Amino acid sequence: MADLMRTIDGLVDRVANRLIWRFAAKPRDVKTGVPLVSFTFDDVPDSALHNGAAILERHGVRGTFYIAGGLAGRVEPGRTLISSEGCSELAARGHEIGCHTFSHSKMRRLGAGLARDLDGNADYLRRSGVDRAATNFAFPYNAAWPLARRELGRRYRTCRAAGESINRTAVDPLMLKAVEIRQPEADARMLTGWIDDVVTRPGWLVFFTHDIAARPTPFGCTPETFEYLVQYAVDKGCAVLPVEQVLDRLGW
Numbered sequence: 001m002a003d004l005m006r007t008i009d010g011l012v013d014r015v016a017n018r019l020i021w022r023f024a025a026k027p028r029d030v031k032t033g034v035p036l037v038s039f040t041f042d043d044v045p046d047s048a049l050h051n052g053a054a055i056l057e058r059h060g061v062r063g064t065f066y067i068a069g070g071l072a073g074r075v076e077p078g079r080t081l082i083s084s085e086g087c088s089e090l091a092a093r094g095h096e097i098g099c100h101t102f103s104h105s106k107m108r109r110l111g112a113g114l115a116r117d118l119d120g121n122a123d124y125l126r127r128s129g130v131d132r133a134a135t136n137f138a139f140p141y142n143a144a145w146p147l148a149r150r151e152l153g154r155r156y157r158t159c160r161a162a163g164e165s166i167n168r169t170a171v172d173p174l175m176l177k178a179v180e181i182r183q184p185e186a187d188a189r190m191l192t193g194w195i196d197d198v199v200t201r202p203g204w205l206v207f208f209t210h211d212i213a214a215r216p217t218p219f220g221c222t223p224e225t226f227e228y229l230v231q232y233a234v235d236k237g238c239a240v241l242p243v244e245q246v247l248d249r250l251g252w
Contacts, residue, residue, distance in 0.1 A: 013106070013141065013142075013143040013144075016108070016143070016144055016145055016146065017142070017143070017144050017161055017162075017163070017175070019146070020144050020146060020149075020172065020174075020175050026172075026173075027169075027170040027171055027172055028171050028172075028173055028250075028252055029168070029169050029170070029171065030167050030168050030169070030171055030202075030203045030204045030250060031250065032202050032203070032204070032249070032250065033202055034202060034237070034238075034239050035195075035198040035199045035202045035203070035205070035236070035237065035238040035239070036198070036202070036203070036204040036205065036238065036239050036241065036246050036249070037195065037198065037204075037205045037206075037207070037233045037238040037239070037240045037241075038063070038064060038204070038205070038206045038207065038240070038241060038242060038243050038246055039052075039056060039061075039063040039064075039207050039209075039229075039230065039240065040063060040064040040065070040066060040098075040138065040160065040178065040206060040207065040208045040209075040243065041063065041064070041065045041066065041208070041209060041210065042066050042100055042138055042140075042208055042209075042210055043066075043067075043068060043071055043081060043082075043100065043104070043210055044065045044066065044067055044081070044082045044086075044100075044210075045079040045080065045081055045082065045210055045211040045212075045213075045220070046079075046080050046081065046082050046083070046086055047079065047211045047212050047213040047220070048065065048082070048209075048210065048211060048212055049065075049082055049086045049089065049090055051212035051213065051223045051226070052209075052212040052226060053065075053090060053093060053095055055212070055223060055226055055227045055230055056095075056230060056240075057093065058227075059230050059231060059234050059240070060234075061230070061234065061240040061241070062093075062094045062095045062096065062241070062242050063095055063096070063242055064095070064096040064097075064098050064136065064242045064243045064244070065082075065087075065090050065095055065096065065097055065098065066098040066099065066100035066136075066137070066138035066160075067082070067087055067097055067098070067099065067100055067121070067124075067125065067134075068100040068101055068102060068103070068104040068121065068140065069084075069102045069120065069121045069124030069125065069128075070101075070102045070103045070104055070120075070121075070124075071104055072084055072087075072124070077217075078211070078213075078215065078216075078217040079210070079211045079213070079217055079220075084124070084127065084128035084129070085128070085129075087125060087128040087129070087130055088128050088129030088130055091129070091130045091131065091132070095242065096136070096242035096243060096244050096245075097125060097130050097132070097134055098134050098135075098136040098137060098138060098243065099118065099121050099122070099125075099134040099136070099137045099138075099155075099156070100121075100137070100138050100140060101117050101118065101121060101140055102117045102118070102120040102121035102124060103117050103120075104140045105117070105140060106139075106140060106141055106143045106145070107139065107140075107143060107144060107145035107147075107148040108143070108145040108147070108148075110148070114148055114151050115151055118151070118155060121134070122134065134156070135156055135157050135244060136156055136157055136158045136159075136160070136243045136244060136247075137152060137155070137156040137158070137159045137160070138159070138160040138161075138208070139159060139160070139161050142161045142162040143161075144159070144161055144175060149174055152174055153174055156174075157173065157244070157247050157252065158173045158174065158176050158243060158247065158252075159173075159174045159175060159176065160176040160178055160206060160208065160243070161175055161176065161177065161178065162177070162178055162179075162180060162208070163175075163176075163177030163178060164177070164178075164179055164180070165177040165179075166179075166194065166197060166198050166203045166204065166205045167203055167204040167205075167206065168201070168203035168204070171204075173252060176206055176243075177206070178206040178207065178208045179191065179194050179205065179206070179207055179208070180207075180208055180209065180219075181207050181208070181209035181220070181221050181225075181226070181229065182209065182210075182218060182219050182220065182221065183216060183217075183218045183219075183220070183221070185216075185221060185222060185225055188221040188225045188229075189225050189228060189229075191207070191229060192228075192229065192232045194207075195229070195232055195233050195236055195238065196236070198238065199236050199237065199238065204246060204250075205238075206243070207229070209221060209226070212226045
């Protein structure tokens with residue numbers, strides 16, 4: 001029964017996402033002659049700070065880190081979540097801090113409590129020493145919900161899901177598409193094909209991942225693979241920027 005419920009839950013998420021992508025009310029086009037790439041992190045494990053951020057900085061670029069304050073300092077199998085001090089350190093080092101809800105709950109489960117949850121995350125980030133309020137959001141579990149769009153649109157410039165696609169035309173800012181960097185490691189290294197694609201026909205490629213560790217969870221990769229992807233994007237002439245800076249560049 002538990003497996004059946006998980007299957008139904010995942011199906012509801014997929015249907016909701018596809019309906020939103022199909023019926024976006026105010027789509028935008030990505031008008032750029034330069035390939036744009038953003039590296040983003042969800043949750044965020046402390047290895048994304050210690051390894052992921054450091055790798056980006058070595059190549060002179062920065063990323064976007066979507067924080068869920070309710071996960072702060074939590075120890076889980078294979079990873080420890082970032083502390084409040086880690087959040088402020090990321091911001092001080094020039095990375096963008098985004099919102100990933102406070103409770104790390106799916107939108108449809110938050111219901112009428114969505115605004116309260118988002119206020120709680122904003123308060124957590126302020127208390128952590130992050131001076132600038134989050135202006136971009138990523139859906140926990142990449143699960144959007146139509147009834148949440150008004151509140152999210154009131155607060156954020158963009159919301160990021162998954163979608164395994166490059167953002168080019170008819171892009172819904174509240175439903176940005178992204179490509180996941182995850183296990184197996186061989187597949188993660190093959191994601192250079194997406195970079196080749198965006199170089200050939202410029203648009204905005206958003207990557208997302210979680211931990212950057214020697215022994216990654218199924219939802220992360222090793223430091224060597226992450227550096228390989230960052231280096232490849234830089235060498236190919238991509239503008240590697242946090243989400244906020246891409247939006248400013250596009251004039252959205």
